[in-house]
Amino acid sequence: DQQxxxxxxxxxxxxxxxxxxxxxxxxxxxxxxxxxxKYPAEGPTFLISISSIKDKNEDGRFTVFLxxxxxxxxxxxxxxxxxDSAVYFCAxxxxxxxxxxxxxxxxxxxxxx
Amino acid sequence: xxxxxxxxxHKITKRGQNVTxxxxxxxxxxxxxxxxxxLGQGPEFLTYFQNEAQLEKSRLLSDRFSAExxxxxxxxxxxxxxxxxxxxxxxxxxSPRDTYTDTQYFGPxxxxxxx
Numbered sequence: 001d002q003q004x005x006x007x008x009x010x011x012x013x014x015x016x017x018x019x020x021x022x023x024x025x026x027x028x029x030x031x032x033x034x035x036x037x038k039y040p041a042e043g044p045t046f047l048i049s050i051s052s053i054k055d056k057n058e059d060g061r062f063t064v065f066l067x068x069x070x071x072x073x074x075x076x077x078x079x080x081x082x083x084d085s086a087v088y089f090c091a092x093x094x095x096x097x098x099x100x101x102x103x104x105x106x107x108x109x110x111x112x113x
Numbered sequence: 114x115x116x117x118x119x120x121x122x123h124k125i126t127k128r129g130q131n132v133t134x135x136x137x138x139x140x141x142x143x144x145x146x147x148x149x150x151x152l153g154q155g156p157e158f159l160t161y162f163q164n165e166a167q168l169e170k171s172r173l174l175s176d177r178f179s180a181e182x183x184x185x186x187x188x189x190x191x192x193x194x195x196x197x198x199x200x201x202x203x204x205x206x207x208s209p210r211d212t213y214t215d216t217q218y219f220g221p222x223x224x225x226x227x228x
């Protein structure tokens with residue numbers, strides 16, 4: 001039972017264009033969401049997060065949008081750069097005294113120069 | 114370097130052997146987490162410590178797995194009688210404060226291969 005779903009295993013984007021990575025969740029208890037980036041042979045690196053009381057959070061080239069009614073969030077990267085090529089994971093906290101993060105399977109982003 | 118460190122980075126063992134991994138969290142982080150990642154999957158939660166207390170364990174953590182965090186500093190994860198299904202990347206993370214929304218910072222992981 002995949003509670004966090006990233007339905008696109010891969011995405012290719014031209015350098016300078018927008019990258020949009022999508023994430024859906026099924027657990028209505030999730031109330032805080034994070035995006036991590038992972039390069040091969042490294043651990044995940046935190047990118048950006050959003051609380052369920054917000055619908056948008058922006059940090060430089062990265063913006064996360066949250067649509068609670070649709071249980072959907074997306075990560076926008078503008079402009080995309082070759083160094084952004086990595087696997088991106090969506091993760092969520094469910095609160096209720098639990099400190100574990102639930103991750104999606106990831107989307108591999110390739111930014112083509 | 115003040116990031117999370119893990120040792121060893123790679124471990125190859127034969128089925129049935131015991132293995133132990135070490136994680137050193139970011140200094141002064143009182144929370145420490147272990148995750149497992151298999152090919153094509155995202156990290157899956159195994160267990161969580163607040164200081165030296167192990168407060169949460171996943172059902173993935175079978176009785177062959179044990180984790181400790183003596184004195185609330187570094188942590189070890191031991192797998193006894195390893196099986197081929199234990200082959201995975203074992204990730205450690207730490208976070209600084211008491212609210213559950215704190216960002217978890219990950220180490221580079223230990224890749225375990227069980228032959």
